[in-house]
Amino acid sequence: MPVLSTPLPADLLNAEPTLGTAAPWRLSIAFMNMPPPQEPIDLTLEVRQLVQELFRDANCVTRPERAMIVKFITGNRHNPCPAYGHLASIKLSSHLRNYTQFDNTNIQLFEEEHFEMNFLTGQWRRVKKHRRVE
Numbered sequence: 001m002p003v004l005s006t007p008l009p010a011d012l013l014n015a016e017p018t019l020g021t022a023a024p025w026r027l028s029i030a031f032m033n034m035p036p037p038q039e040p041i042d043l044t045l046e047v048r049q050l051v052q053e054l055f056r057d058a059n060c061v062t063r064p065e066r067a068m069i070v071k072f073i074t075g076n077r078h079n080p081c082p083a084y085g086h087l088a089s090i091k092l093s094s095h096l097r098n099y100t101q102f103d104n105t106n107i108q109l110f111e112e113e114h115f116e117m118n119f120l121t122g123q124w125r126r127v128k129k130h131r132r133v134e
Helices: 045-055 064-075
Strands: 086-101 106-118 123-132
Touching: 045 064, 064 086, 064 106
Parallel strands: none
Antiparallel strands: 086 106, 106 123
16 A cells, blocks of 8 residues: 655645646547547667657556557647647546555545647657545
């Protein structure tokens, strides 16, 4: 059972995501009616291992979102929805976890892992987010 390094404030756990210019948008909206890509992508061994590690525990990502992530990692910086800005976030996984706080109380949280892409700079990162089970 993982132990939290810092206690999570209640206002942070119950916060609703806001839409703004700096907030990453969710790509599944853009990919709802898109067919899967037909062109093959050549992957190096390093990229193939990175992609396998990214999707090992992924239980929320769709095929078109997987294709978008792989294309982004291999260098394709085409933004499918430029009207939403240059930041995009794809939810990779969501798991229910039990955490022990400093005062030895247990809480249940949804642990979500997101893949964030910056189409402007070409950088990406994996972000873990926690939210309280209601």
